[in-house]
Amino acid sequence: SAVISQKPSRDICQRGTSLTIQCQVDSQVTMMFWYRQQPGQSLTLIATANQGSEATYESGFVIDKFPISRPNLTFSTLTVSNMSPEDSSIYLCSVDVLQGSSYEQYFGPGTRLTVT
Amino acid sequence: DAKTTQPPSMDCAEGRAANLPCNHSTISGNEYVYWYRQIHSQGPQYIIHGLKNNETNEMASLIITEDRKSSTLILPHATLRDTAVYYCIAAYSGNMRFGAGTRLTVKP
Numbered sequence: 001s002a003v004i005s006q007k008p009s010r011d012i013c014q015r016g017t018s019l020t021i022q023c024q025v026d027s028q029v030t031m032m033f034w035y036r037q038q039p040g041q042s043l044t045l046i047a048t049a050n051q052g053s054e055a056t057y058e059s060g061f062v063i064d065k066f067p068i069s070r071p072n073l074t075f076s077t078l079t080v081s082n083m084s085p086e087d088s089s090i091y092l093c094s095v096d097v098l099q100g101s102s103y104e105q106y107f108g109p110g111t112r113l114t115v116t
Numbered sequence: 117d118a119k120t121t122q123p124p125s126m127d128c129a130e131g132r133a134a135n136l137p138c139n140h141s142t143i144s145g146n147e148y149v150y151w152y153r154q155i156h157s158q159g160p161q162y163i164i165h166g167l168k169n170n171e172t173n174e175m176a177s178l179i180i181t182e183d184r185k186s187s188t189l190i191l192p193h194a195t196l197r198d199t200a201v202y203y204c205i206a207a208y209s210g211n212m213r214f215g216a217g218t219r220l221t222v223k224p
Contacts, residue, residue: 033211043160043214092159096209102148103209107159
């Protein structure tokens with residue numbers, strides 16, 4: 001398994017500002033993922049972040065709005081840029097851990113963002 | 117990832133077995149069936165996964181049909197703390213794509 005922490009756990013931000021969310025894992029992992037969960041909705045994958053390469057974004061998400069860094073195998077950041085109230089969500093990071101011949105994905109506790 | 121279909125909600129009596137169904141008729145040969153759950157406002161929690169054979173761990177059992185087109189997650193003795201949204205996902209690895217899941221309510 002993997003233990004994942006996120007900072008901040010929650011924040012209230014004004015529209016037009018940016019927030020950087022940090023994700024720290026207790027072991028080295030190749031693949032990290034960022035998800036968004038809007039109020040009352042399921043999780044939506046934003047992007048996949050591999051160390052040493054550009055993040056791969058899902059349809060509907062762009063790098064200018066959600067820049068991601070992956071400086072090493074235990075850390076990643078997601079920035080929510082030029083925020084609007086529609087960005088109010090829980091943002092979660094997750095990692096893939098190889099267990100035997102298959103993967104298990106583990107999630108952080110999430111960052112609850114409210115944009116006013 | 118193959119699309120999965122789950123009932124939107126289910127109830128279960130405390131102490132009874134909770135059987136959560138999932139259809140994944142378009143699952144490909146190398147895709148596993150994963151189950152996660154999300155208790156209110158927390159990050160999703162891994163429960164179990166399997167490829168072909170039935171699997172059991174300390175949390176649950178996973179029964180996969182022989183044609184792999186459907187599966188059932190079994191919580192053998194549901195408790196109030198098992199109230200959560202349960203997600204069934206067919207995937208090979210990583211970048212799990214979550215559907216709406218099944219909201220399981222365990223009642224006293």
